[in-house]
Amino acid sequence: EPEVTQTPSHQVTQMGQEVILRCVPISNHLYFYWYRQILGQKVEFLVSFYNNEISEKSEIFDDQFSVERPDGSNFTLKIRSTKLEDSAMYFCASSGQGAHSTFGSGTRLTVV
């Protein structure tokens, strides 16, 4: 079964540093997403990406965040100047037209 792959599985970073979370969506999917789940809380939508541009973003996705699809396979989330409250599980997901989303196994980000 096709998978969404995320690396690294766990990232520890110092407050104020920049991190890049990487994702390889399912190859024939067109829509890509980032979600966040703070420990013990619900999954929250961050951003969706289609046709090489952001299609939607939530209030959480402010200027601290950016996404990029640098080549035909990778989809990255960059978090600049990390804060303690950015500590969370970050899930990448992808979907085909009108289909449900398939999630990657997540990157656990710990900001210290």
Added chain:
Amino acid sequence: RKEVEQDPGPFNVPEGATVAFNCTYSNSASQSFFWYRQDCRKEPKLLMSVYSSGNEDGRFTAQLNRASQYISLLIRDSKLSDSATYLCVVNGDYSSASKIIFGSGTRLSIRP
């Protein structure tokens, strides 16, 4: 009223029991509905989509009640492996990823 609301549980039931969860949603224009399963510190995985006519997949049955704006999940003959958090997911608009709203989840624990 929360956009998507679930009883957080935990539900603690013996193996072989039947258990049911409900989820209510606030947006009457919501288009599509899903149940995802999330194991501890893992990614959400699609359990089943929920169709207007109701649908069944093995021991799992999902129902949608548009008039009362709730969806349900019934698990029959529960197994130890069913222990997980069950997420209700509602898509308010096919064209809008930001309208995909996750419930906080219902924790299910099956005991031997």
